[in-house]
Amino acid sequence: MEEITGAPCVGVTPPDGAIRSGEEQLTKGARRHLLVLSTASPRLYPLPETGDLLIGRSDTADIRIDHDAVSRKHAQLVLEGDCVSVMDLGSRNGTYVNDVRITGRRVLHPNDSIGIQGATIVFHAPRVAAESFVPVLEMAAFRQRIENELDRTMQHERLFSLLCFVGFELPGQRLDVQRVVVDQLRRIDAAGWSSDGALYVLLPEAGGDEAVAVASRIRTLLARAVLQIGYVTCPQDGYGADVLLARAREAALSAGAGKIARLDHVFHTLAIGGQRVIVVDPAMKRMYALIERLAPAALPVLVTGETGCGKDLVATAIHVLSPRKDKQLVSLNCAALHEALVESELFGHEKGAFSGAVASRAGLIEAASGSTLFLDEVGELAPAIQAKLLRVLESHRVVRVGDVRERAVDVRIVAATNRDLETDVSVGRFRRDLFFRLSAATLHLPPLRDRTRELPLLAAAFLDEACRRAGRETIRISDGAMAMLCAHSWPGNVRELKNLMQYASAALAGDVLGAEHLTAQLGQLGRLRIEATTAAADKPPGEPRFRPLADELRELEMTRIREAIEATGGNQTRAAGLLAMPVRTFFEKAKQYGLTPKRKRFDH
Helix, strand or coil, X not given: CCCCCCCCCCXXXXXXXXXXXXXXHHHCCCCCEEEEECCXXXXXXXXXXXXXXXXXXXXCCCEEEECCCCCXXXXXXXXXXXXXXXXXXXXXXXXXXXXXXXXXXXXXXXXXXXXXXXXXXXXXXXXXXXXXXXXXXXXXXXXXXXXXXXXXXXXXXXXXXXXXXXCCCCCCHHHHHHHHHHHCCCCCCEEXXXXXXXXXXXXXXXXXXXXXXXHHHHHHHCCCCCCEEEEEEECCCCCCHXXXXXXXXXXXXXXXXXXXXXXXXXXXXXXXXXXXXXXXXXXXXXXXXXXXXXXXXXXXXXXXXXXXXXXHHHHXXXXXXXXXXXXXXXXXXXXXXXXXXXXXXXXXXXXXXXXXXXXXXXXXHHHCCCCEEEEECHHHXXXXXXXXXXXXXXXXXXXXXXXXXXXXXXCEEEEEECCCHHHHHHCCCCCHHHHHHHCXXXXXXXXXHHCCCCHHHHHHHHHHHHHHHHCCCCCEECHHHHHHHHHCCCXXXXXXXXXXXXXXHHHCCCCEECHHHCHHXXXXXXXXXXXXXHHHCCXXXXXXXXXXXXXXXXXXXXXXXXXXXHHCCCCHHHHHHHCCCCXXXXXXXXXXXXXXXCCCCCCC
């Protein structure tokens, strides 16, 4: 935490009577208190059982810090029974817990220090024998506790984390570890043993930093029991009790002995064509494993998936992993050129073949001989060009426009499309024989919204890269912002995410990307992506134009959810009932569309 040098004397003023009676209350058994340290004398401040306490420079602050670097409403202490937490109120110079700047809400443990420019506030609370109140549950009951926290997360946008401990090898070690673990927990926490011998800990109201702090304390106390510890945080690492439990265990198994690992660290990095590809999702791992097996063969490959999900990267991977990697990959976007130009670009032309053909020219198929030709948006090819391409695939020969001679070519074709080619075949829009030729091997890229495990990593990687290119310091993504990113539907997929992170690196003044910075931009990018997708769907003259059905259904769903929320005055449970939709599904959809009613924010 940075210190202000040459600052004026700081006065810390609690409410009337708090200082006078502080020591008496403590001696009479007050359980919790604050020790406020500044250039003035240390002050004791007993804490109530519940309530909110304002820290700041305002005359109405419960704990007043008279310093120019302190905002009028700087931070808030929230007391809810045994849980005491602190949240920054958007202060100018930030609030720190144990020298780490916080965003959002941070749960306090005994002897944690709150740093505010010019003052340090130490939280004191007596430790209670945790075994008397922290439940160690059977797995079914523990899973139900997670379900309860998931409901709170969706209704009130709260965080929670899961720890997982594995590596119990010595006889009797489980009970010793359990005693140490529960002694470090709060009354709102819970622990549970799985049938495979893993110990899980539920930490409500705790983000990633808090989970690491708890795990670190436990690891220190268990120095002789060399365990592996993993953790996940909801909603960043996914929804669903079984999903979170599995991912926490996967993170623990990936950690080294005595180490702490997050799910974010359980990934593979592939170097493809000068780009770094992060692979976490099991479906993506299986796909890249299949690419490694397909790459040495010469058969055509069809890559399907929504716009912006990385089909060009898959084509690059197929090429660089093949025996053809020493030659350059040749690419053509079939939707970017007029039909006549596409024919000339693909097959080449002879001098005088058409107006403007002042010289003979080889096409991309010839240029790619001995290499790989990537045909992006292959579904946009006109029927006549489809027929000529089929001939190339069958005969391995190409005929230039305006010529009758055949030229032998050795080219491997990788095609990509965001269309449903099988449907296009059934209605006569795409040749059946060409479809079967191109789809000798088919790879489907899942959309980004289905790759929730990769999204946090990709967002951080894109933001780091954008900051590095812009020559600025790294920007951290707050828990709230990451939750918003995970809830977004990403109609533009990876390309949309990358563009958003580039925008953030250019437009953000601070060093933390918060949820408030994303609200308007996410909505705008989503609308632009749908409009661009609709406009790009060029059809032959005379055919009716349609918006993608998924877009229309999404729009209808969003409209009905908005209307239901307005009709119930923001009561999402009642709104879900109006639509006959399961409550949890309604919460997820409302958050996905940015329709969750906003909680009242503190003024600052």
